[in-house]
Amino acid sequence: MKKSLYLLVVLLSFTILGCSNDMSGDKPPEVYIKIGKEKYETKLGAYCWKGTCTDKAGPIELLKGTVPINAIPGEEISFIMDYETKPNEFHLVQIHESKENEILIKENGFSSPTQKGIYYYSYGVWWIDEKEENLSKGDAFYAFVLEVK
Template identity: 65%
Template sequence: MGCSKDGTTGEKPPKSKIKIGKESYETSLGTYCWKGTCVDAIGSVERLKGKVPVKVKPNEEIRFVIDYEPKPNDFHLTQTNEGKEKEVTVRDNRFVVPTEEGIYYYDYGVWWMDEKEEHLSHGDASYAFVLEVK
């Protein structure tokens, strides 16, 4: 998949936040390709070590907010708990946290894919955050 310099603005991908109820929390930008520049970052678990997890209730709904137009049109969410990775379904920029208590690391990968050329990306970014279900 290629990454073009067209269709995106700014030197880096836009910031992404998670919204829980009325509260918003920043995520950590990781690996990305933007305006022809690609940057690699360490994985989310290592990158977020020492960060205080955001406390959430079991089955709480989390919403992703990216204040940028156009919105990304392809995305994947991976959850890591006790070394095990799992793909999580995202619908309408929302997902539900697990019912089991614990510390959960998330990687939210988003792509700005070309509307006409199937394998052409105008940019992509990975955002990470950590939640504690209590």
Template identity: 55%
Template sequence: MNRKLLLLFLLLGMTLLGCSKVNMLEEKPPNAVIKIKYEMYETTLGTYCWNGKGVSTCVDTAGPIELLEGKKPIKVKPGEKITFVMEYDPKPNEYYVVQIHGNEEHAIEVIDYSFTAPAEKGVYYYSFGVWWMDEKVEHLSHGDAFYAFALEID
């Protein structure tokens, strides 16, 4: 019985050492900002799952509207270019943006980490989802995060 337990601990230790190469260096996902012209604006970190410093953590938060309650939206002009900036290596290799306006929610096309602000006036909420997917093992994520921000088109 002791041999089996020792073997189990050795296998577990080797697995943890092998996985440490894919763990991110931080305890939680990096900050993401949006750039509009020459100005940078913080986003709010929402739900995430992260493998950092040998520990896997998942945090579930409210959606973008609730998460941003009490925060002022970023004022932008119709059609302005919005660019996501993340000073972290490796960069996420998959991303997805959802826009919420009134009772409508839909995906936004993002090209090279950028999209265009809406043409109509109003407040628009966004969820910027990113994934650090393994490049060799299909469907294996090393971390994911959702960032929230709001734009006010005037």
């Protein structure tokens, strides 16, 4: 089940929305998460950019061997993307103990879980054409892992 939601989103992104090639850069921009005053890298997963689509493993497999980012329960976490045209659609999926949950993003961020544990995330972003709602100018999935202590 955990891979099914991720794969469904990726497939929908690639097959229904398609890709146009008017975005700058060779691949999607980097995304960071900010906790307090610290900024942490995320790992770029699957994406469709400038007519090129890639497919990569889901967040757990993609982050294998990665040291989790420490967080305290209920801590505010924000997303940082230094890119001129911001995506206009966002989704955040949390994976914990083989269960997937969509997490609400408010004001470009979310709160860390209140229970201790290791949590994997897939942050999907889309640049949807404002004139043609079924046309994606690009999309990307970013992965990161938190350890709530």
